[in-house]
Every structure is written in structure tokens, then in C-alpha cells.
Amino acid sequence: MSGSPQPFRRLDRREFLKVGLASGTCLAMAVGGTPVAAGFDPARVHQAAAKPVFTPNVFVAVDGDGKVSITVQRSEMGQGIRTSFAMLVAEELNLRLDQVTVLQATGDAKYGNQNTDGSRSVRTLYIPMRQAGAAAREMLETAAAQEWGVAVAEVHAEDGQIFHKKSKRSLGYGAVAAKAAALPVPQKPKLKDRKDFTLIGKDHIGIDVDAVTHGQARYGADLRLPGMVFASIEHVPVVGAQLTAMDDAATRAIAGVLDVIKMPSATPPVLFKPLGGVAVVATSTFAAFKGREALKLTWDLGANAGFESGAYQKALAATAAKDCKVVRQVGDVAAAFAKPGKKVKRTYYMPLLAHASMEPPAAVARVDENGCEVWAPVQAPQRTREVVAAALGMDQSKVTINVSLLGGGFGRKSKPDFVAEAAIIAKQVGKPVCLTWKREDDIRHDYYHSVSWQHMEASLNADGYPEALLHRTVFPSIGSTFDPSARAGSEMELGLGFSNNPYQVPNQQLEVGQADAHVRIGWLRAVCNLFHAFAINRFVDACALEAGKDPLAYRLHLLGEPRNLVFSEADKESPYQLNTGRLAHVLRLAADKAGWHEKRPAGVGMGIAAHYSFLSYVAHVVRVKKKADGGFVVERVDVALDCGQMVNTDSVRAQMEGAVVFGLSLALKGEITAEGGRVLQGNFDDYPMLRMGETPDIHVHLVDNAELPTGVGEPGVPPLAPALASALDAVGAPRGDALPLKFV
Amino acid sequence: MAKFKVNINNREEVVEAEADMPLLWVLRDVLSLTGTKFGCGKALCGACTVHINGVATRSCVLPISAVTDAKITTIEGMSHGGDHPLQESWKKHNVPQCGYCQAGQLMSAAALLAQNPKPDDDAIDAAMNGNICRCGTYQRIRAAIKDAAGQGGTP
Incomplete structure (x- = not known):
């Protein structure tokens, strides 16, 4: 492989079409290899369709008894993809979830792209997975119609049976499976209308919950082999x-x-x-x-033994304090800065972070x-x-x-x-x-989320809104893992919240600085959106404060009229252009539900932030309260999400809840540092995580619409840290612009 | 190596292990009971929680030699019919995300309810604060515990 991951770039229309075509290719391919069930099972005894007679594509198999198995080719890491994909296929097969067995694909090119990253499994495979099920259903219906000598339009597959209403006849999926297998695979099977969905867009319990709660789910170190x-x-x-x-x-x-x-x-x-x-x-x-x-x-x-986090942070700051490489110029920032008027200038720091998944x-x-x-x-x-x-x-x-x-x-x-x-x-x-790996190995030898320093400056117009904006971002690139000469953020990384800033400012200059990596840099949930969302939201707040305006109203003004924004050539053809109206909507929704406009009791502060990432729109309102002992508690977080068409609404909600906890961990506690090249942290005592007692009430508000499905796993994280920092400002306990905030 | 007689999930077993081997590794590597998970090795995260005579205990730092007379319960033996009220409640509230920490969460919660059938929020926090969930399922865990305790939890 090329080695360079491209999990986060936006999918343009051409690619979207290609994915659709690829699904056609998949549909034409026979099943091969041996997918396995429930994580994995070396004996493969749980394989549902043990002798599949009908395998119209690599995802669906039906045996002579009518047992149906669905193969999921993406990895399950808690985002619920095994359930969501089973729902997509079962929806079009007119089956309930308990009527199918879900198998897990091995790594094999015949399944198409299996990389589970970039919050894009549902986004890219929403249609192809449904086509896989719909093709199977059409073939079963055609086989039954031929069996009876009736028109296909008169038969209907439902619940494992094919019915011919006129003659009150029915046949099981298994009974016609062999006949269906001999039919040509339809390249463009008809998909259900949204109003006819019985599974998609509803709450479903995860298919692996029973295995998990009974100690039967199998993870990476759970297989036992003879002589192991x-x-x-x-x-x-x-x-x-x-x-x-x-x-x-x-x-x-x-x-x-x-x-x-x-x-x-x-x-x-x-x-x-x-x-x-x-x-x-x-x-x-x-x-x-x-x-x-x-x-x-x-x-x-x-060579990396000289890496010291303190000195490194100073070096990043020094780079960001000077001119860097200009990657976008709109209008004339220097001229605007030269005019008299209010100026705002801030810097933002975010340290290295480790993933620390519970399973090392x-x-x-x-x-x-x-x-x-x-x-x-x-x-x-x-x-x-x-x-x-x-x-x-x-x-x-x-x-x-x-x-x-x-x-x-x-x-x-x-x-x-x-x-x-x-x-x-x-x-x-x-x-x-x-x-x-021991926990210490995991935390000391990670592919870390990049450390970053950002410099932002603005001049405000007479109404208090930015006339000009200078934004510099400096961080060691993920590219350094693949090419040591890569010393600046790539276009892909800059596209994660930096070069697609949705707030309108007539004069803009965006610059990227150089930084060397001394550890392995990788991608972590939401990637560069984490620090770019932090800086931009904090800076908007700083400008609003300078202008004496409400942070919500200020954001809505800067978003302007609902319209699609285009930031690059690729955007022009994209079906996923950033829509300012959708971002404004989640801001208003989170604010309304959180009681933003109501009078706040003494000692209570609220902060708001919004971010567009992985093509989805998320806003957070964080509410903090001063405790009797002088400390602070995060009382409540309201999350509003617009990710277009949802598949399993309950797992979407769960992802938002989890994102708040993940966001609080990094905002309050997350910091990896090194001395003499060695990472100092090693376990949950010095790299702590949020615990139950620190978890606020989380209220998730989902926007129900029929827009194209977009990301869910990652976009819930970025707004949390800036919203929390703003809430601390509002309660009179500012903790500054360097993460983590460390207030508890 | 020494032989240790242990009672695990109501079964008497004789295991051969070094006296200092933590129970976690006896369960996983000697007895192939892999439902109990390794998370930190320092009793910091709770993924390895089992019951020792009904008390929630971190098995990653507990030598096998210390539990020979004890009654040990793991996630595999949490309930006879697989129908512990918490297992049902966990499903109703669709608690797990990745699921890795959930065996430990369930064992901590079960020990709590056995000792305190109607825990309030503070009691739940006190019992569950030793169990980390990186996916962030805490809100659902809390609701599921309250539900199982018959107090009704907001999903």
C-alpha cells in the first residue's frame, strides 16, 4: 500500500459515484472465504448459513432452510456498526434483526474498503449495503414468481416468506434460494422508500449486548488455541x-x-x-x-532523545508568533489590521494525547x-x-x-x-x-494525537464583528509517520476545521507552520478538529467578549444567511457542502434545550460551541456550577447533532453521550509529556480518565431529517472543550487557552 | 509452581501456578476464562473486577495464593440462567459500546446491589468510580443500575 492514510478527506461526488459502482462490483462477486461470527470463532461453529445456496454478493448468504446471514466488513469498536449494517441489509430483505445472523468479514479486498475510520462507514455504505439486501430480495421474489408462473410485481417478500396474495401461496426464502442463485444479479435493485422503513431511523439494541454482558464477547487477547x-x-x-x-x-x-x-x-x-x-x-x-x-x-x-515537552511547546509558540506559510488569503488582512479599532489576539495550546482504549x-x-x-x-x-x-x-x-x-x-x-x-x-x-501490551506500553508507545499551537488575531469593525482574521496553526503532521520530511500539516489535516472555518470574515489569512515529530503521530477520534475547533470557538468567544455581545448571537450573526460554503475545488462538486443554516440550527437547538436564554442562578455558567466535522453539525452547551468548596462541577451538557439520515438512532445518541465523556477527559485531564525523549505518563494514575462521579447529565438532541447520512463517531467530541472553557469564563473562573484545563 | 484449590463460579478447580500470579491471569491464561479483562494491571480501571466472597475485587493485583479459601465469581458465573437483573437492565438500556469494560462494570454493580439494594447517586458513584469506561457509557450504567434496583432510571 501507499502507506498514506486518507481517511478524512471529503468524499466528492465522483468518489460517491465510484462507491456506488463499486457496490455493483461487489454485488456481482460470489461469496468466498469464510466470514465468522460474534467477533470471531476459530471453530466457526456459529456460522449461520452453514451451506449457503444463495450468495448474491459478499454480504448476504441464504441456506436451504432459509437461514440468512449478513457479513459486516467494517470493524466494531463500540460505534455499533455491526448492528447498523445488519439493519441496512435486513431492512431491504424485509427481515427483522433477530431473523439474521451477523458474521464478521476477514480482511479481504473483495469486501471493498474495510478501513473503519473517518466516521464514514454509514456515510459511504448506506446505499451499497441496502443494495446488497435489495438485490437478494429481488432475486428471491423473481425466483418465487417464476416458480408460480406469475408476474414478479404480484409477489412480495416479508419476514422470510415470499407471498403471492392473489393465490394465497407462500414460499420460504430457503425454498427458492437455489433457484434465486441461478438468476442474474440486478445491478440497480429498487430500494425502499424512506416512509416504508421498519428498521432504519429507529432505536435498536446492539446485536452483541448479550455476548458482552455474559462474558462471551471475544476481543483481541481472548482466543485460546492448543499449545498457545x-x-x-x-x-x-x-x-x-x-x-x-x-x-x-x-x-x-x-x-x-x-x-x-x-x-x-x-x-x-x-x-x-x-x-x-x-x-x-x-x-x-x-x-x-x-x-x-x-x-x-x-x-x-x-535522535529523538532530546525531545522535551516544555522546550517543544516554546518552539511551537515561537514558530506561530512569526509569519508562516500562507495557505489562504482573502482580501487584505495587513491593511485591515493597520486601521484603528479594536484588536483581539490569542494563542491556543493542546498537548499530545494517547488513545488509551480500555483494551490495550x-x-x-x-x-x-x-x-x-x-x-x-x-x-x-x-x-x-x-x-x-x-x-x-x-x-x-x-x-x-x-x-x-x-x-x-x-x-x-x-x-x-x-x-x-x-x-x-x-x-x-x-x-x-x-x-x-501492558497499559504502560499503550500510553508510552502510542501513535499520538498531535501537539499543537495556534495563533489568532482579529480586528473588529465598528459593530464589533471581525473585519480581518489571521490564523496560524503549527503541529507535527500525521504525515511524519509516513515520510519524515513531512514537517507541516497536510491539506487533509488543515481541512479538519482550519481551512473550512464557517464564520464569515471579509479579510482572512490562514498560515501553517513547520514542526518536527519526535514520537509517532497518528489520528485520534476527531483528529485535528479537536484543536482547530478549540481555537476557533475560543477565539469567537474572545471577540464576542470584546464586542460585548452574547456568544450565541455572535456566532449566528457570523454564520449569516443559510447557504452552502465552498472552500476548495473539490467542494464545488461535493454533495456535502457546509451549510451555515444547519450549523446555526444545531446551535439554536442546543441553546434552547439548555435554557441558554433563561436567567442563570448565581454560581452557574454556560458555554457554547459548535463545529462541523466529518460532514456533520454539532453544538454543545456546557453548564458548570461553583461548588461550596470553591471548586467547580460540570452539571449538564446539551448536545445537538445533525448527521442527516440516521440508521440506529440509539447508537447515534450513545455516540454523542460517549463523545461528551471523551471530550471532558481530554479537556480536563489529557496530557502526554516527554523528557529525554521518553513519555512520562504510563497508566490511569498519571493519564487519568473521566469517571462516573464526574459525569454530567448529558442531553442529546438529534435533528431528524432525510439529508445524506454523515459522520457520527467523531464529530461529537470537538465542541466540548471550548464550550467548557467558555462556561468557566462565564462563571468567573477562567482557566485560559491551554488544554487541559485542569480545574478539578 | 504450586497447586492451588480454588472455587470459581461454584466449581472446585485445582490450578497450577506461581504463588504470586494474580487471579486475573489464572482465570485468563490457566483456566481460559477470558470474560474478565486486563485493563491496567494496577487496580486503577476496574476492567478485571470479580467477586471474592461477594465483594467486588480487582483481580489484576490479587495473587492466587490469597484466594484459595475464597468463593470467586466471574462474569461467566454472574447468574445461573444468564438473567441477572443487571444483565437484563444493561440490555434494556443498551449500555455497552465497545463492551470491554462492561464485565468489570457489571461485577461492581452486582456487588453494590447485593449490599445496598436501593443505592442513591452517591452510593452508585462510590461503588462505580473505580471502573473506567473510555467509551463513556456512565450515564447509561447509572440508569441501568437504578432500573435494576427498581427505582426507575431515565434512559
């Missing part, structure tokens, strides 16, 4: 460090330790290569952990003469297949990637470095291996 051994890796302390000496005598003396294996250090570009270090293989994970502690390792720390990276791998099979919690199963094949020097056709449930992903598990590690160790020891 357990491994853990003492990674290089700094990216690019080299092992210069090793004394493993004490390790090998520990009961249960079977082997110690040197893992070569990743050289730039680090890509998704194993980071390097020393693996300890043992009869239990605990023995492997103990073995690691007993290793005596000497490192040459290499883990994988099971087996390598033998037939090839390699892995079971792993991965967001990108095809990429995993490529990376594992490359690590083993094996042809991809010999590598099978079974996708388990993910114990959280947030972008971390798009990077299959840990799966390649498991495969390398399995090959070396000749036994199945279960690799577990």
Missing part, C-alpha cells in the same frame, strides 16, 4: 532507539519464561512497522510481564507451513494483512486476518504494528502466540 504461549514486549524507550546490549539471564531464570526474542527497531519512516524491543515469551502473560522486568537492556536512544493492543497469531492466521482487534483488516505479510515475507494470500471485537479503537487500532509483532513472534517460536 503468551508474549509481551519491552519496547524501545524512544522511537528509533537501538538495543546495544542485553542481559536476559535473570529473565530466562523466571518460572514460565520460554524464550527471549530481539525485535529490530523500526527505521524511518516508522509506518505501521513493529516499534522494536525485546519480546518475552512465556507460559502465561504474567510470566512474560515478570520476564520483562528482569531484562537488563542498554539502549542508544538516538493485543493479538493472537499462528504461523505454520500453510501460512499465517491472526485474530486481532483492528480497524483496518486489509492493511493488517499487508503489514503482517510484509513482516513475515509471506504472500498475502497466505495470511488470514480474523477481526475480533475491538475494546475501543479511536484510531489507534488502525495501526497494525502490534499484530505484526504477534505474527513475528509466532513464526519464531513455532507456536500460536497471544501478545498483550
Whole structure:
């Protein structure tokens, strides 16, 4: 693969059409391989359609008894995609969710793009998944009509039966499956009208809930194979460090330790290569952990050993204080700044963040003469297949990637470095291996969310609105993971909330500065939108304050009349242009529901923020209250979301609730720092997460419309931090413009 | 290596393990009971919560040698028929997102209700604050606990 991820760029119409065409291609392909159920099951005993006789495409299989299975090709990490996709297919098959078995696809190009990132699974596959079900239904109906010698228009599939009302006859889906299989696959099956939906757009319980609540759901480290051994890796302390000496005598003396294996250090570009270090293989994970502690390792720390977060922050600030590379110029900012009038100038900082999914990276791998099979919690199963094949020097056709449930992903598990590690160790020891990263490995060796510094300046006109805006953003790019010479934010990263600022200012200058990466930089839930939304919302508030205006009214004025905005050539053809009316609507909705216009009791402050990301519109109102002891509590958050057509409304609501908690964790506590190149934090004591007692009442308000489906997993996070910071301002307890706010 | 007699989910088992091996790894790697999860290894996140004589306990820091006379319950043995009121309530409120922490959440909640059948918000916070959910399902967990406790929870 090219290595460069492009998960976040906007889908233009041409691509949209291509996705539609690709679905046609999928529809024409026969089912192959062996998808597996409930995360994964090595014995594959749960496969529903055990002998499918009708497989019109890679997603639907029907057996002679009428059992229907649906294969989901995207990864489940809590966003509910297995349920949502099953709903899309079942809707068009006229089946209930309890009438289908959901299987999980292995990593295979025949499924189309399987990368589960960019909040785009439903967005890009809403139509193709429905087409997969609709094609199957049409073929079953045609087969039944032929069986009876009646017109297709007279038959109707429902609940696993095909009915011919006139003659009061019916046949099961299974009874006509073989006949349907002989029919041509319709390339443009007719889709249901929105008003006829029975599943889509309603609340549904997740299909894996029972497995989860009974300890039966399987994650990355949960498979047990005969003869399996357990491994853990003492990674290089700094990216690019080299092992210069090793004394493993004490390790090998520990009961249960079977082997110690040197893992070569990743050289730039680090890509998704194993980071390097020393693996300890043992009869239990605990023995492997103990073995690691007993290793005596000497490192040459290499070029990144000079990385100090404090000095680095100062360097970012110094870069942002001076002219950077201009990426957009509208009007004449310098001339506007030269005029007399009110000026506003602020800077914004956000540190490195770690993903810290509850399940640390883990994988099971087996390598033998037939090839390699892995079971792993991965967001990108095809990429995993490529990376594992490359690590083993094996042809991809010999590598099978079974996708388990993910114990959280947030972008971390798009990077299959840990799966390649498991495969390398399995090959070396000749036994199945279960690799577990400790929490400290996860937090110290992440693909971090980028640290950033932004500089913003505005001059206000006589009415108090910005006449000119200068915005500089400086952060090490995700691109550095793929190309060490990439020293500035890419167009894709700038498109995440920076170059598509929705507030109208007649003169604008946007600049991007350079920054070197000293750790692996990756994408984390909402990516650069996190810091761009923070800066822009905070700055709008700062201008509103200077102008003496209400932050909500100020935003609505700056959004102007409802209209579509175009920021780039690609936007011109896009069906997803940013609509200022939709952003204004979520702002008003969140504000109304939160009681923005009502008189606030003493000691209560509210902050508001809105952000457009992953093509969706989100606004937050955060309410904080002064406590008797002088501290503050986040009492309530109102979230308004417009993501177009929804599939499972309850999982959309759940994503917004979760996004508030995720946003509070990063706004209040999240900070990764390094000294001597080494990350200082390692576990939940020094990299804390929000807990139940700190969780506010969360009220989610969903906009019900029939617009194109857009992102859900990520867009709920960005507005939280700026809204919270504003609420603290409003209650007279400003905590500034550097995250985390650390007020509790 | 030593042999330890343990009672897990009402079954007597004899396991061979190092005396200092935490119960979590005995469950997962020796007995293949993988419903109990590893999250932090330092009793900071609660993903590994099991019951020791009915008390919610972090199994990641509890050596096997310390529990030989105890009655151990894991998520797999939380209820006989798989119908603990909390398991039902968790489903009704569609609590889990990724689900990884939920075994620990359920075990903490079950121990709470066993000891305090009608917990108020403060009691729920006190019992559940040791369990991290990175997906942020806390609001639903709270509602599900109240519902199971017969107090009605707003979904």
C-alpha cells in the first residue's frame, strides 16, 4: 500500500459515484472465504448459513432452510456498526434483526474498503449495503414468481416468506434460494422508500449486548488455541532507539519464561512497522510481564532523545508568533489590521494525547507451513494483512486476518504494528502466540494525537464583528509517520476545521507552520478538529467578549444567511457542502434545550460551541456550577447533532453521550509529556480518565431529517472543550487557552 | 509452581501456578476464562473486577495464593440462567459500546446491589468510580443500575 492514510478527506461526488459502482462490483462477486461470527470463532461453529445456496454478493448468504446471514466488513469498536449494517441489509430483505445472523468479514479486498475510520462507514455504505439486501430480495421474489408462473410485481417478500396474495401461496426464502442463485444479479435493485422503513431511523439494541454482558464477547487477547504461549514486549524507550546490549539471564531464570526474542527497531519512516524491543515469551502473560522486568537492556536512544515537552511547546509558540506559510488569503488582512479599532489576539495550546482504549493492543497469531492466521482487534483488516505479510515475507494470500471485537479503537487500532509483532513472534517460536501490551506500553508507545499551537488575531469593525482574521496553526503532521520530511500539516489535516472555518470574515489569512515529530503521530477520534475547533470557538468567544455581545448571537450573526460554503475545488462538486443554516440550527437547538436564554442562578455558567466535522453539525452547551468548596462541577451538557439520515438512532445518541465523556477527559485531564525523549505518563494514575462521579447529565438532541447520512463517531467530541472553557469564563473562573484545563 | 484449590463460579478447580500470579491471569491464561479483562494491571480501571466472597475485587493485583479459601465469581458465573437483573437492565438500556469494560462494570454493580439494594447517586458513584469506561457509557450504567434496583432510571 501507499502507506498514506486518507481517511478524512471529503468524499466528492465522483468518489460517491465510484462507491456506488463499486457496490455493483461487489454485488456481482460470489461469496468466498469464510466470514465468522460474534467477533470471531476459530471453530466457526456459529456460522449461520452453514451451506449457503444463495450468495448474491459478499454480504448476504441464504441456506436451504432459509437461514440468512449478513457479513459486516467494517470493524466494531463500540460505534455499533455491526448492528447498523445488519439493519441496512435486513431492512431491504424485509427481515427483522433477530431473523439474521451477523458474521464478521476477514480482511479481504473483495469486501471493498474495510478501513473503519473517518466516521464514514454509514456515510459511504448506506446505499451499497441496502443494495446488497435489495438485490437478494429481488432475486428471491423473481425466483418465487417464476416458480408460480406469475408476474414478479404480484409477489412480495416479508419476514422470510415470499407471498403471492392473489393465490394465497407462500414460499420460504430457503425454498427458492437455489433457484434465486441461478438468476442474474440486478445491478440497480429498487430500494425502499424512506416512509416504508421498519428498521432504519429507529432505536435498536446492539446485536452483541448479550455476548458482552455474559462474558462471551471475544476481543483481541481472548482466543485460546492448543499449545498457545503468551508474549509481551519491552519496547524501545524512544522511537528509533537501538538495543546495544542485553542481559536476559535473570529473565530466562523466571518460572514460565520460554524464550527471549530481539525485535529490530523500526527505521524511518516508522509506518505501521513493529516499534522494536525485546519480546518475552512465556507460559502465561504474567510470566512474560515478570520476564520483562528482569531484562537488563542498554539502549542508544538516538535522535529523538532530546525531545522535551516544555522546550517543544516554546518552539511551537515561537514558530506561530512569526509569519508562516500562507495557505489562504482573502482580501487584505495587513491593511485591515493597520486601521484603528479594536484588536483581539490569542494563542491556543493542546498537548499530545494517547488513545488509551480500555483494551490495550493485543493479538493472537499462528504461523505454520500453510501460512499465517491472526485474530486481532483492528480497524483496518486489509492493511493488517499487508503489514503482517510484509513482516513475515509471506504472500498475502497466505495470511488470514480474523477481526475480533475491538475494546475501543479511536484510531489507534488502525495501526497494525502490534499484530505484526504477534505474527513475528509466532513464526519464531513455532507456536500460536497471544501478545498483550501492558497499559504502560499503550500510553508510552502510542501513535499520538498531535501537539499543537495556534495563533489568532482579529480586528473588529465598528459593530464589533471581525473585519480581518489571521490564523496560524503549527503541529507535527500525521504525515511524519509516513515520510519524515513531512514537517507541516497536510491539506487533509488543515481541512479538519482550519481551512473550512464557517464564520464569515471579509479579510482572512490562514498560515501553517513547520514542526518536527519526535514520537509517532497518528489520528485520534476527531483528529485535528479537536484543536482547530478549540481555537476557533475560543477565539469567537474572545471577540464576542470584546464586542460585548452574547456568544450565541455572535456566532449566528457570523454564520449569516443559510447557504452552502465552498472552500476548495473539490467542494464545488461535493454533495456535502457546509451549510451555515444547519450549523446555526444545531446551535439554536442546543441553546434552547439548555435554557441558554433563561436567567442563570448565581454560581452557574454556560458555554457554547459548535463545529462541523466529518460532514456533520454539532453544538454543545456546557453548564458548570461553583461548588461550596470553591471548586467547580460540570452539571449538564446539551448536545445537538445533525448527521442527516440516521440508521440506529440509539447508537447515534450513545455516540454523542460517549463523545461528551471523551471530550471532558481530554479537556480536563489529557496530557502526554516527554523528557529525554521518553513519555512520562504510563497508566490511569498519571493519564487519568473521566469517571462516573464526574459525569454530567448529558442531553442529546438529534435533528431528524432525510439529508445524506454523515459522520457520527467523531464529530461529537470537538465542541466540548471550548464550550467548557467558555462556561468557566462565564462563571468567573477562567482557566485560559491551554488544554487541559485542569480545574478539578 | 504450586497447586492451588480454588472455587470459581461454584466449581472446585485445582490450578497450577506461581504463588504470586494474580487471579486475573489464572482465570485468563490457566483456566481460559477470558470474560474478565486486563485493563491496567494496577487496580486503577476496574476492567478485571470479580467477586471474592461477594465483594467486588480487582483481580489484576490479587495473587492466587490469597484466594484459595475464597468463593470467586466471574462474569461467566454472574447468574445461573444468564438473567441477572443487571444483565437484563444493561440490555434494556443498551449500555455497552465497545463492551470491554462492561464485565468489570457489571461485577461492581452486582456487588453494590447485593449490599445496598436501593443505592442513591452517591452510593452508585462510590461503588462505580473505580471502573473506567473510555467509551463513556456512565450515564447509561447509572440508569441501568437504578432500573435494576427498581427505582426507575431515565434512559
